[in-house]
Amino acid sequence: MRELSGRVAVVTGAASGIGRGIVLALARAGMHTVASDIDGSGAQAVSEEAAMIGPRSLALQTDVSDPTSVEALADKTWAEFGACHVLCNNAGVAVARPAAETTDEDWRWTLRVNLWGVVNGVNTFLQRLKVQDEPAHIVNTASMSGHLPTPLLSAYTASKYAVVGLSECLAIELADTPIGISVLCPGAVNTRIGDAGRSRPQALGPDVPIRESIREALAKGMDAERAGEIVCRGIEEDEFWIFSHPEMASFVESRQRGIEASFARWKERLS
Numbered sequence: 001m002r003e004l005s006g007r008v009a010v011v012t013g014a015a016s017g018i019g020r021g022i023v024l025a026l027a028r029a030g031m032h033t034v035a036s037d038i039d040g041s042g043a044q045a046v047s048e049e050a051a052m053i054g055p056r057s058l059a060l061q062t063d064v065s066d067p068t069s070v071e072a073l074a075d076k077t078w079a080e081f082g083a084c085h086v087l088c089n090n091a092g093v094a095v096a097r098p099a100a101e102t103t104d105e106d107w108r109w110t111l112r113v114n115l116w117g118v119v120n121g122v123n124t125f126l127q128r129l130k131v132q133d134e135p136a137h138i139v140n141t142a143s144m145s146g147h148l149p150t151p152l153l154s155a156y157t158a159s160k161y162a163v164v165g166l167s168e169c170l171a172i173e174l175a176d177t178p179i180g181i182s183v184l185c186p187g188a189v190n191t192r193i194g195d196a197g198r199s200r201p202q203a204l205g206p207d208v209p210i211r212e213s214i215r216e217a218l219a220k221g222m223d224a225e226r227a228g229e230i231v232c233r234g235i236e237e238d239e240f241w242i243f244s245h246p247e248m249a250s251f252v253e254s255r256q257r258g259i260e261a262s263f264a265r266w267k268e269r270l271s
């Protein structure tokens with residue numbers, strides 16, 4: 001979608017990290033922005049930043065795991081701006097535990113935010129975007145954990161593989177429409193995802209403190225505003241895969257080589 005200026009973008013998980021970076025980059029590109037997050041005051045602060053550098057911005061408190069809340073996000077966006085052209089399904093959480101210790105509650109929370117949050121965004125907005133019949137673009141935030149196993153993050157990894165799979169299906173289904181689709185797959189970005197437990201519903205029990213090694217890796221990660229600029233470029237260039245960390249390609253190739261070697265062994269066994 002080449003022309004962003006004057007159009008309208010909705011970003012979930014916008015109060016912090018990559019979501020904030022995306023809002024600011026799109027505002028800088030001249031877009032009206034809707035900063036939405038379960039953290040309503042954080043969304044408000046980011047919306048105020050966006051309004052300083054771009055045109056109008058609105059903050060909305062939204063729980064992406066709740067379809068009614070996402071429906072309200074769409075209703076208010078169209079009521080305020082009369083349109084939506086970019087949707088970034090970005091909100092996400094992580095629980096760091098060995099797979100065998102990951103509880104039902106950890107699984108439920110991770111999948112409800114990371115996977116169902118994207119599903120709710122797609123189900124709510126896509127039909128409206130089709131009716132609107134103008135150029136539009138959806139960006140789903142996955143991760144390099146959607147391509148590679150990440151130890152201690154099994155529920156997170158499973159959720160991100162699912163977001164990659166959903167996005168690849170959408171790319172095929174939307175090929176003949178004016179609606180583009182991207183899947184954002186970052187490596188480490190310096191954000192607050194290590195403290196994701198701050199938004200964990202109390203009913204799901206306590207979160208586990210993030211491991212120091214993960215915290216250190218995140219602190220050394222890419223600046224989140226840079227990640228936002230990369231997303232903006234991916235939308236403008238209608239690029240399906242947004243790989244903000246191309247240096248990680250060799251890990252994906254190595255996994256692929258393992259799969260190909262296994263295919264070759266099975267071919268021999270079964271011939």
Ligand SMILES: NC(=O)c1ccc[n+]([C@@H]2O[C@H](COP(=O)([O-])OP(=O)(O)OC[C@H]3O[C@@H](n4cnc5c(N)ncnc54)[C@H](O)[C@@H]3O)[C@@H](O)[C@H]2O)c1
Nearest residue numbers: 013015016017018038063064091092143188189191192193
């Ligand atoms: N930081 C990284 O290294 C990294 C790498 C790859 C992918 N990602 C992905 O990037 C996305 C953004 O994460 P981040 O790193 O900026 O973390 P972050 O914690 O800084 O921001 C995540 C935001 O999502 C919000 N959120 C959580 N639950 C929500 C819900 N139910 N409804 C609405 N908003 C909710 C949080 O309040 C927070 O503002 C996530 O999908 C994450 O999985 C992050």
